[in-house]
Amino acid sequence: MSDQPRRQGTPQGTPQGTPRGKPQATPQGRTQAAASPRAAATAATPTPIAAPATARRSAQAAIQTTSRAPGRITIRGTRPADLIEPVRVKAPVSGSWTEYLVLFLRVMAAVSLVKGLYHWAQICSIGAPANQTFEMQSMAWRSVTVFFAVIDLVAAVGLWLAAPWGAVVWLTSVVSMAMVELFFPNVYGGSAFVVLTEIALLGVYLWLAIVSARERPA
Numbered sequence: 047m048s049d050q051p052r053r054q055g056t057p058q059g060t061p062q063g064t065p066r067g068k069p070q071a072t073p074q075g076r077t078q079a080a081a082s083p084r085a086a087a088t089a090a091t092p093t094p095i096a097a098p099a100t101a102r103r104s105a106q107a108a109i110q111t112t113s114r115a116p117g118r119i120t121i122r123g124t125r126p127a128d129l130i131e132p133v134r135v136k137a138p139v140s141g142s143w144t145e146y147l148v149l150f151l152r153v154m155a156a157v158s159l160v161k162g163l164y165h166w167a168q169i170c171s172i173g174a175p176a177n178q179t180f181e182m183q184s185m186a187w188r189s190v191t192v193f194f195a196v197i198d199l200v201a202a203v204g205l206w207l208a209a210p211w212g213a214v215v216w217l218t219s220v221v222s223m224a225m226v227e228l229f230f231p232n233v234y235g236g237s238a239f240v241v242l243t244e245i246a247l248l249g250v251y252l253w254l255a256i257v258s259a260r261e262r263p264a
Contacts, residue, residue: 143261147254148208154216154247155205162198165191186233190226194219213251220244 168191171179180188197219204212224244227237234240 143258147258151205155202158198158202165195220248
């Protein structure tokens, strides 16, 4: 009889071990309470703005270059004056003796070319009478003609290029022609005009070479 009133005064929906007046915490309520501070922190944190792709690639390339060769990085100027190619300090002066020497060598190259072609025309008997062909000439005449036909063309190439060996070959041709005309008159007739012309050309060349060498700085 004493237990029945006690049981009737106790609410049926409340457990016996749970104190009255305090709400019972459920797992779902705990999850919502724990998630609310995280959501607030996430909303308060500003979202970083993504950098453009071009800027990121440039930064990566700069980092790679610095890591590979830190001591070889050179900065080029962007001013127009920095992009100009270096200019020669001493430009060749027009009207110098060196230019006159080169011009003289070019003229002698043309003369040597004409002489060489003339000797080859004699070898091929071009325009020669039937009794004055190459086979009808003496051995000395044929040997000298073949010699000058070869050396004059070689001298023409060297003189046109203004090469040192071209001047040497040309001097050999000039001296040889003067010697043949002077000491072997039976070959080409011993013309004094040819001898004087060769000597004059030789003197002009030596004078231009000496003056041009003095003009050059030491």
